[in-house]
Amino acid sequence: MSKKGLSKKERQRLLIKTITDDPFLNDEELSEKFNVSIQTIRLDRMELKLPELRERIKTVAEENYAKVRSIDIAEIVGELVDLELDKRGISILETTSKMTFGKTKVIRGEIIFAQANSLAIATIDAKVALTGVANIKYKLPVYAGQKLVAKAEVTRVRGNKKFVFVKIYVKQQEVFRGKFILVSLEDEEKKTDI
Amino acid sequence: MSKKGLSKKERQRLLIKTITDDPFLNDEELSEKFNVSIQTIRLDRMELKLPELRERIKTVAEENYAKVRSIDIAEIVGELVDLELDKRGISILETTSKMTFGKTKVIRGEIIFAQANSLAIATIDAKVALTGVANIKYKLPVYAGQKLVAKAEVTRVRGNKKFVFVKIYVKQQEVFRGKFILVSLEDEEKKTDI
């Protein structure tokens, strides 16, 4: 109803925009929007190689479903390449664009933190550990594609508290450092206060 | 092929799980999985009021599409319930067993950190922000099922550096606190050192 007297070119340009804006419109709704017949919309979609409604919906669903799954930060630990329990550990994380902010290539802070935190926990000889306190510092932004090498070192053990120093590097350049105080929960299963 | 000799109840229980795990399976694939006819699957879906494949896909698509539209910060961990830019923000995160360590019910530190970090970034009025330094403290362990309420407050603004204080609560009890220094990258696009 709204768009009248458009040239074929204009209509097709707008069609692409309309479909990317709202992929949930079927051919009939589109034909009403552009004041043409369904067949014209279908011809347009064919020429522009635009997928049909159900395909569009499926794509949206799959993309986001994958996103939700990849956002599972719990799984981001990197690859453990060296480990001497209660002494030191090294892990490597290959960063991807999935770990960035929407438009930029800058890796999100929680991803880097997750690598450091996971490594700190892995380095500790305890079935379950919990981050008590962590002083962390981001020194340089990390970009998608860069390989993060995290090195953990256990500096002090005091009862069920263990102090771990984690440094993360990109090509020998330090990009992050953090001090983790980890508390083993084995002897403290019942207590809530740490 | 895999599931044989299941009772109706068992099959229906598994069907719900299967469909929520992977909403992209059609009735035929489900019937093969459970070694029953398509009609049986359809009867089951009717009884359990489970929507058909296309409806399920549409729901997945719409949920995530709405999410991406409502907040440009698609990476937010937890649900943003209140926001006054550059002043304060509140987000809620329902914890699940997926966010825990292997056997225990203790939520992983990086999940809690991610909520705090994301909220801090969302609260800042900048297209892209990066965590510069964060002093964080875990005060109590969080268990799966608990609802995390994160409250962020912008305490200081100095040039392109903004200081955000985030506290996370479980039922009024503080479980985490952290001070984030966020650096806007807008004016610093070219610089790498922060």
Added chain:
DNA sequence: TATACTTTTAGTATCTACTCTTAAAAGCAA
């Protein structure tokens, strides 16, 4: 063992939102 009831399977018609094909009408330009 026969009867009753539940569960499963089968078959047909109908639906939506298409594709793919053939064909005709409408618009416009030389």
Added chain:
DNA sequence: TTGCTTTTAAGAGTAGATACTAAAAGTATA
């Protein structure tokens, strides 16, 4: 008017269902 593009129409076929009817198979009970 002829020739070309653009648009519309009509018909058959498709996937993945719904809705309905009916029959077969399985199980429990008297």
